[in-house]
Amino acid sequence: MSAEDDIKRIKEELAKIKHNKSTEHYIGHLKARLSKLKEKSTSKKTGGGSFAVKKMGDATAALVGFPSVGKSTLLNALTSAESRTAGYEFTTLKPIPGMLEYNKTKIQLIDAPGIIEGASEGRGGGRQILSAVRNADLLIILLDPRKNRLEIVRQELYDSGVRLDQSPPDVLVKKTVKGGLVVESTVKQELSMDTIRGVLKEFGYVNAQVLLRQRLSVDELVDALSDNRVYVPSLVVYNKVDKLSEKELKNLKKQHPKALFISAKNESGVGELVRAVWEKLDFKRIYLKKPGRDPDYDEPLIMRGLATVQDVIKELGKDFESARVWGSSVKHQGITVSLKHELNDEDVVTLS
Ligand SMILES: Nc1nc2c(ncn2[C@@H]2O[C@H](COP(=O)(O)OP(=O)(O)OP(=O)(O)O)[C@@H](O)[C@H]2O)c(=O)[nH]1
Ligand SMILES: [Mg+2]
Structure with missing residues (x-):
């Protein structure tokens, strides 16, 4: 059985299980196993290759989104780069960098090919695309308001190990030579000790001192023990607002109070976007x-x-x-x- 088959089987099983105290241990075991299998299969398949972009400037922000949402149009509006744009999907075939200067700061902006549902499993070359954007210091999620795929994009990023707008779980693990698993927690944990130890064992820890300094979900514990997680801030940006009626735009703003609204084509709202990017990069x-x-x-x-x-x-x-x-x-x-x-x-x- 290949790693892919295993991944599929575990996902199906996880989807079926009811979450409660009695299944917690087993869910922990499955999630830890899934994470390890994914890590193994990703490291085999992504080498960066022609998709790798060298980081330049003071920080790097990457544009992520479905095909045709206007990522290349936005890169062209903000930088002197010339990325091909067209009215059909999958115009951009590999990541294109550009440089943006603001407040005496150089921000590298990467225009990536569009991702689709299933990207984290490799659909539409998604693995390569996601591995090219995951090392950015900021992700700009660009959306077409008429086809709002915010949750799909977030899920694909999540499934490829990208954690948006959160900090790494506060967990310290120190391998020891003997003494078994010594787990201590500075706060009361919701997870049972049995589950926590089960997950640690699944990750191969036999002798270790573990200090948990925050309350953790199974997913957070698995994150803390996995190698391929990145923690990246994000901005949600709706493009093509020139196509919306005033009423539609008003409703969209109400639904997404923290998002930004632009028209890359008319270059409206892009000044505010640059300021927001600069501020988010701290x-x-x-x-x-x-x-x-x-x-x-x-x-x-x-x-x-x-x-x-x-x-x-x-x-x-x-x-x-x-x-x-x-x-x-x-x-x-x-x-x-x-x-x-x-x-x-x-x-x-x-x-x-
Ligand atoms: N009306 C309108 N059209 C836009 C806007 N931004 C981009 N477009 C159009 O949308 C189409 C796709 O734009 P691209 O910039 O190529 O989109 P992309 O996200 O780079 O697409 P892929 O490279 O295929 O992933 C083009 O026809 C653009 O002219 C906008 O703000 N308003
Ligand atoms: Mg493009």
């Missing part, structure tokens, strides 16, 4: 200032996420011991801060 522009000189506002150091003075020093690759900071992260302008101090966007830093 950039910090740090202006460096040599003592006695003006800050360098032209070429900020671009950081992402949490950025401490220490991170800045590391990025510069030089030795500094002290820092003064001006900007919104300090109460007193120009004060000397510790190296652990967290910087905000547009802070000015003098290192010495």
Whole structure:
């Protein structure tokens, strides 16, 4: 029996089982097994190949969606890249990168071929496409409002190991030489210890110290133990709003209050989209200032996420011991801060 047959059989079985306390252990076993089989079959089939795009710029955002939703039209509107667009499906055959500059930041944008239902199982070359976008720092899910396939796209991403807008489960596993499985939890778990140990065993842990620091579902526990999970933020964007009546657009906005609404063709709403992309990528522009000189506002150091003075020093690759900071992260302008101090966007830093 091939891994594919096994995967299919386990999925069918999972679909049939009723979820309750008495089946929890067995479900855990099946889900762990499924994850391992998928990992094995994916690593065999995807090598990146011609679909691999080298990451460039300060961060990478990838466009994902069904065919013909306007991904290439949007890439062309936002960057100087020229990706073929057409009124038929599967126009784009491999990922096309472009570069977008905003707020002194370079954002690489990847236009990917369209994915369809079953992509995570390889339909329509889906595996290759998903493996090309999964390493992006942000996924822009582009949709045609007339064919709203948001849930399908999300499910395909989920099934290929992409976890949108969530952080990795807080689980620490340390393999040991002997002593069996020692499982501790800082919070009360819903899952029984029997289920947790069963899943750990399925992943091959015989001797290990395991610390669970959050309440976990079976899926989260399996995620924590699987190698191929990525945790990526996302934006939901409805394109082609020029085709909607005012009333239709109003209803759509009501249904999806967090989404963005654009027309890539007319380039309307794209300014807001670029701003949202920039904000979602959590950039910090740090202006460096040599003592006695003006800050360098032209070429900020671009950081992402949490950025401490220490991170800045590391990025510069030089030795500094002290820092003064001006900007919104300090109460007193120009004060000397510790190296652990967290910087905000547009802070000015003098290192010495
Ligand atoms: N009315 C309207 N049409 C659009 C818009 N954006 C794209 N289109 C049209 O939709 C069709 C598909 O656009 P593409 O950009 O090729 O779509 P894609 O998502 O890259 O498609 P694949 O490469 O096949 O996955 C083309 O005919 C575009 O002109 C838009 O905002 N409004
Ligand atoms: Mg395209």
